Amino acid sequence: MNFNADQLRQQIARGAADLQIALTDEQLDALLSYQELLHKWNQAYNLTAIREPERMVNLHLLDSLAVHPFVQDADNIIDVGTGPGLPGIVLAIMNPHKSFTLLDSNGKKTRFLFQARTALNLSNVTIVNDRVEAYHPQKPFDMIVSRAFASLADMTGWCHHLRAENGCFLAMKGQYPVDEIKAIEDKYEVAASYAIEVPGVDGERHLLRLLPRTSA
Template identity: 80%
Template sequence: MNAETDSLTRQLAYGAEQMQIALTAEQLSALRAYLDLLQKWNKAYNLTAIREPERMVALHLLDSLAVHPFVQEADNIADVGTGPGLPGIVLAIMNPHKTFTLLDSNGKKTRFLFQARTALGLDNVTIVNDRVEAYHPPRPFDMIVSRAFASLADMTHWCQHLRAEQGCFLAMKGQYPQDEIAAIADKFRVVASDAISVPGVEGERHLLRLLPVNTND
């Protein structure tokens, strides 16, 4: 292991510790392997505008890890607009007994996802190359996660058919999206809002849990 590799592993482990997220040695190794794949494929496939590995750790891996504590109530989870697997691949590594469906319409990104799933041995991941509004799953999802997909109005509109009767939306945002929330207030309500601090990531981060207005918590 060279000096850069070791420093990135330390950054990842320290960041998770700061967020009070416990990583096993196996999980840390898998996350590190995923980072290596992301760096390698990004050179040819332009998967992300972030090029520096230290920034990838903070802005991609740790930012995705921050979602981990909030998916524990669900077993069948969709990550819409997953891109190169953020947060879906990270969450699948952390939660091997949950199933994850990663959706993206970009063929280059889903080709990378197939490679990552094979390389990391993630049998709990299904990859779908399609527009979310055109995809009809074999069974609806307990939770629909979005990290950088669309506005709350578009997310809830395009993904409503994916949600199980008691399922919820989990949306990661920057600043608290008051205007976006107001725009969907007649159909959806925020039942939980958590401000999240991610080591190495400046600015506000908020994680919102949404349910239809006529659904009990």
């Protein structure tokens, strides 16, 4: 492992410690391998606007890793608009006994996901190249996760058919989205809201857990 890779490994480890998330050596190695694969593919296929490996660690890996504690009550999870696997691949690495479906309509991004799943031996990952409105799974999901995917109105509107009876939405946002919440308050309620500080990332981060209103 060269010096740069060793630096990135230490950066991931420090960030996880700051998030109070314990990593095994195997998980740390897998996260580093994913970051390196993403950086390699990004040079040719423009999967993300973030180019520098050090910034990828903070803005992508650690930002996704911060979601890990909040998916522990779900077993069958879909990441809609996953892009190159954020947060889905990171969460799959951290939760090998949970099932993750990663959905994106962009073919080059899902081709990368197939490569990442093979390289990282992630048997708990299913990849779907489709529009979310057109995807009808055999089994609905306990949790629907999105990261910079759409407004809350669009997320809940497009994905409502994916949710199991007792399932929830988990939306990753920047600033607390007051107007977006008002737009859905007749149908959904914020069951929980978490302000998250991601190491090395300026700006606000909020994670919203949404449930249908019982009267809706």
